[in-house]
Amino acid sequence: MSKPAELGSLKVGHNIVIDGEPCRIVELEKSKPGKHGSAKVRLVAIGIFDKVKRTMVGPADTKVEVPIVEKRSGQVVSVGDTVSVMDNETYEIVEMPIPEDESLASKLEPGSSVEYWRILGRYMIVNVKPA
Numbered sequence: 001m002s003k004p005a006e007l008g009s010l011k012v013g014h015n016i017v018i019d020g021e022p023c024r025i026v027e028l029e030k031s032k033p034g035k036h037g038s039a040k041v042r043l044v045a046i047g048i049f050d051k052v053k054r055t056m057v058g059p060a061d062t063k064v065e066v067p068i069v070e071k072r073s074g075q076v077v078s079v080g081d082t083v084s085v086m087d088n089e090t091y092e093i094v095e096m097p098i099p100e101d102e103s104l105a106s107k108l109e110p111g112s113s114v115e116y117w118r119i120l121g122r123y124m125i126v127n128v129k130p131a
Contacts, residue, residue, distance in 0.1 A: 001068045002120065007041045008060030015119075017065040018054045021047050022119045030060065049122060070118040073129070079108050083125065085116060096123035104128055 002017055010016060012028050023045035033039045039060040046053050058064075074085040074094070082095045096116065099105050107128040108114070115127040 002065040003068060004063045005066045006060065007043075007056075007058050007062040007064050008039060010041075010043070010064075010066075015048070015067050015069065016043070016045055016056075017067055017120070018045055018056055021050065021052070021054070022067040022122075023047050023054055048119060049124060067119050071115065072118060073113060073115050076108055076110055076112045076114060078110055083108055085114060085123075085125070088113075094123055096125060099125045 008030065010025060010028065012025050014025050016023055016025060025043050025045045027044035029042045031040045031042075037059075040057065041060050041062075042055070042057045044053060044055050056064075072087055072089070074087045077084040077086050077093060079098070081098075083098055084093055084095055086093050094116075098108070104125060104127070108125070113129040114125050115129065116123055116125045
């Protein structure tokens with residue numbers, strides 16, 4: 001899920017969808033409106049899931065998509081090639097990739113509580129809560 005926003009209203013640290021991929025903005029530069037044109041916005045964003053750097057340039061009044069980040073908690077059911085997590089509210093079991101961060105991946109074991117994000121139908125584990 002995502003919502004529309006104007007390019008000029010975004011700030012560093014906000015999320016944006018570029019080429020169908022949710023990204024976090026790391027650089028943002030706004031130019032003033034000139035004699036013959038509107039204000040321009042240049043931004044650099046890094047993909048949340050794939051860590052790829054993407055750039056975007058456009059008028060400040062351009063409508064862009066901002067992904068809605070659902071922050072949820074769950075309990076690890078099993079760990080294999082992927083991690084199976086049961087949501088604490090809906091009790092549905094969701095498969096998600098093992099985190100690339102080695103300190104997070106080492107703490108994953110069946111029965112541990114995790115915080116995970118759901119962004120545009122994709123999942124990632126962001127934190128392992130102490131037991």
